[in-house]
Amino acid sequence: xxxxxxxxxxxxxxxxxxxxxxxxxxxxxxxxxxxxxxxxxxxxxxxxxxxxxxxxxxxxxxxxxxxxxxxxxxxxxxxxxxxxxxxxxxxxxxxxxxxxxxxxxxxxxxxxxxxxxxxxxxxxxxxxxxxxxxxxxxxxxxxxxxxxxxxxx
Amino acid sequence: xxxxxxxxxxxxxxxxxxxxxxxxxxxxxxxxxxxxxxxxxxxxxxxxxxxxxxxxxxxxxxxxxxxxxxxxxxxxxxxxxxxxxxxxxxxxxxxxxxxxxxxxxxxxxxxxxxxxxxxxxxxxxxxxxxxxxxxxxxxxxxxxxxxxxxxxxxxxxxxxxx
Numbered sequence: 001x002x003x004x005x006x007x008x009x010x011x012x013x014x015x016x017x018x019x020x021x022x023x024x025x026x027x028x029x030x031x032x033x034x035x036x037x038x039x040x041x042x043x044x045x046x047x048x049x050x051x052x053x054x055x056x057x058x059x060x061x062x063x064x065x066x067x068x069x070x071x072x073x074x075x076x077x078x079x080x081x082x083x084x085x086x087x088x089x090x091x092x093x094x095x096x097x098x099x100x101x102x103x104x105x106x107x108x109x110x111x112x113x114x115x116x117x118x119x120x121x122x123x124x125x126x127x128x129x130x131x132x133x134x135x136x137x138x139x140x141x142x143x144x145x146x147x148x149x150x151x152x153x
Numbered sequence: 154x155x156x157x158x159x160x161x162x163x164x165x166x167x168x169x170x171x172x173x174x175x176x177x178x179x180x181x182x183x184x185x186x187x188x189x190x191x192x193x194x195x196x197x198x199x200x201x202x203x204x205x206x207x208x209x210x211x212x213x214x215x216x217x218x219x220x221x222x223x224x225x226x227x228x229x230x231x232x233x234x235x236x237x238x239x240x241x242x243x244x245x246x247x248x249x250x251x252x253x254x255x256x257x258x259x260x261x262x263x264x265x266x267x268x269x270x271x272x273x274x275x276x277x278x279x280x281x282x283x284x285x286x287x288x289x290x291x292x293x294x295x296x297x298x299x300x301x302x303x304x305x306x307x308x309x310x311x312x313x314x315x
Contacts, residue, residue, distance in 0.1 A: 018171050
């Protein structure tokens with residue numbers, strides 16, 4: 001009796017581990033649901049945190065384009081994920097409107113990230129071009145708030 | 154009969170998918186076996202490619218120290234993984250010898266590390282592309298499993314060649 005109960009529990013445990021593994025693989029390689037909190041992407045996304053669907057394939061295949069909204073690991077804090085728009089790819093020249101001004105050529109393997117909220121966004125204007133290897137995925141759909149359902153352009 | 158064969162095949166297929174998923178999760182979060190090819194880590198690692206075991210936890214927990222050998226995504230090519238030693242952490246100041254003689258001091262910004270290959274003359278590293286965001290680090294190399302005469306832990310100082 002005890003042996004049967006233990007093997008039931010082990011069976012349930014194994015099923016849970018398999019589920020978790022599959023979800024982890026799916027969210028790392030295919031689709032992930034993430035939240036974008038903060039003012040840096042106003043007016044596109046709200047301050048309190050829109051819930052977005054991110055697809056992983058474009059980044060993995062190198063098919064990111066200027067204008068895409070992406071999730072990326074922050075260059076100044078490895079534990080933080082930021083949500084910004086790609087304003088330039090490697091080889092492009094960006095004219096920086098800031099206190100220092102000037103233009104920046106984006107080196108090989110890097111992109112220029114900028115928040116839609118010009119005045120309240122810490123982005124490449126502050127930390128420079130960002131290595132493409134920090135990009136996690138392309139935001140392509142919003143699922144919350146309900147009135148914001150739809151593709152992210 | 155056909156139904157039983159199909160469900161056998163589906164059962165095998167599901168078992169294979171479960172195995173692959175588990176191995177993917179394990180190598181992304183726990184341990185990974187990787188190869189370090191090229192001259193940049195001589196004499197510690199050979200040119201032709203030593204096979205190394207990388208642990209993922211130190212990087213995830215932020216417990217990387219100066220002297221650790223790490224695998225990292227290259228800042229200049231997102232598809233490439235490089236194998237270098239950490240010579241500085243955020244806040245440290247690195248003195249870089251320049252070709253013209255003399256040297257410059259570089260302060261490593263927040264969230265970055267300084268990567269350098271053990272092979273001073275033949276390594277493209279932070280001396281070329283600057284401090285590297287820690288988020289590019291994948292794992293800490295802690296054991297070598299090939300070549301056989303090189304079996305053993307990988308330490309925090311450059312070692313003799315095998």
